[in-house]
Amino acid sequence: MQYVTILGSTGTIGQQTLDVIAQHPERYGVFALAAHSRVDLMLQQCAQYQPRFAVMQDAEAARQLKQCLAAEQLPVEVLSGVDGLSEVAAHEDVSIVMAAVVGAAGLLPALAAARAGKKILLANKETLVMAGQLFMDAVKQGQATLLPIDSEHNAIFQAMPRQSYQALADVGVNQIILTASGGPFRGYTQTQLQEVTPALALKHPNWVMGAKITIDSSTLMNKGLEVIEARWLFDARPDQIEVVVHPQSVIHSMVSYVDGSILAQLGNPDMRTPIAYGLGYPDRIASGVKPLSLIDVAKLEFEAPDTQRFPCLRLAYEALAAGGTAPAILNAANEVAVAAFLQEKIHYLDIPCLIERTLQSLPVETVSSIEQLLAVDQQARQFVEHALAAQAVSPLRKVASV
Ligand SMILES: NC(=O)c1ccc[n+]([C@@H]2O[C@H](COP(=O)([O-])OP(=O)(O)OC[C@H]3O[C@@H](n4cnc5c(N)ncnc54)[C@H](OP(=O)(O)O)[C@@H]3O)[C@@H](O)[C@H]2O)c1
Incomplete structure (x- = not known):
């Protein structure tokens, strides 16, 4: 037991x-x-x-x-x-x-x-x-x-050489390929994105998730956070992590090897699969998830992510490249901005604007302790709160982009 x-x-x-x-x-x-x-x-x-x-x-x-x-x-x-x-x-x-x-x-x-x-x-x-x-x-x-347990990282873990925490090159891995559903607004124009409401953004096409991660999925910040997560879990360089939009959410992610092989993990989009994998590991146990019917799925599509319309993914790569406390700033600014959007205090397109402004305004330090990271987290939250307070006297979208 x-x-x-x-x-x-x-x-x-x-x-x-x-x-x-x-x-x-x-x-x-x-x-x-x-x-x-x-x-x-x-x-x-x-x-x-x-x-x-x-x-x-x-x-x-x-x-x-x-x-x-x-x-x-x-x-x-x-x-x-x-x-x-x-x-x-x-x-x-x-x-x-x-x-x-x-x-x-x-x-x-x-x-x-x-x-x-x-x-x-x-x-x-x-x-x-x-x-x-x-x-x-x-x-x-x-x-x-x-x-x-994140389905993408769980898929990568399953497709990696077992229990290997060696450098990727030493185990023949070229690249990690993170799949993204693209969220509910994949085909939206910039004008349509301006009109997105919390109710619309809370409807994910494939996954049932909590409110914060559902909004993050729609802005592609979720994928950005996952790029940073993959960097640490698999000791990968940012250029070894590629994001591919795959609207069916059937392939949960892939590992590309030097010999040209790509190993993928597939399944119905149901988090009980990675949860059961984690609970049972190294054994496999039943999860209650319906087996995937490839005939019903019929076709799998892939496309490049659009970081122009969805800048949060770009911001996450930039925070990862900046290193130090930059990802903690990104994370805190995103949490406050998403909460403000859910409370209808800001528009959908204000979310990346507020995050970018916070990243540009706060200093990036070398990470030395958890206490320092918690202080940086608080500082970034306060910065966004102040920007939000200023919006009380100005039109919201303009304030976010000044
Ligand atoms: N949902 C998914 O499919 C999925 C997939 C991959 C990764 N994740 C990750 O898993 C985590 C949970 O996601 P979720 O979708 O399950 O979220 P959720 O449905 O919003 O649930 C969040 C849970 O955290 C608790 N919580 C919130 N703030 C807390 C605090 N300050 N101290 C202690 N507990 C607190 C909540 O308690 P109350 O109910 O009392 O507020 C609730 O139990 C997130 O980091 C998300 O990115 C989720």
């Missing part, structure tokens, strides 16, 4: 992880569930999965959960705050940690799991975007096992 902590259990990935775990009660037990503030869903999950701990990042939500659990006579210990998340990620009785909190908030608990030598199923790409080198060092020092 292996005990699992799920960070972000109330989210899309968290719920799908619980779905896979429920298919293998003889193999996995739920040790801890952790989320931000959704008490009602956490209570339901506690009743169903009976974890030893439940953590709410928000202190008031933790207080409410405690009351509800007592009323239902459920013997679950409640913790709160980022310390609570880190505690259940590093607990000695835990073997597997699913890191599926959204955004920069996922960094410290994922780091705690790495330092404690856990098997980490990493869905929270922001951890590697913000702190790639420091996180990979912690994985090595803590002798943790790191398994990528």
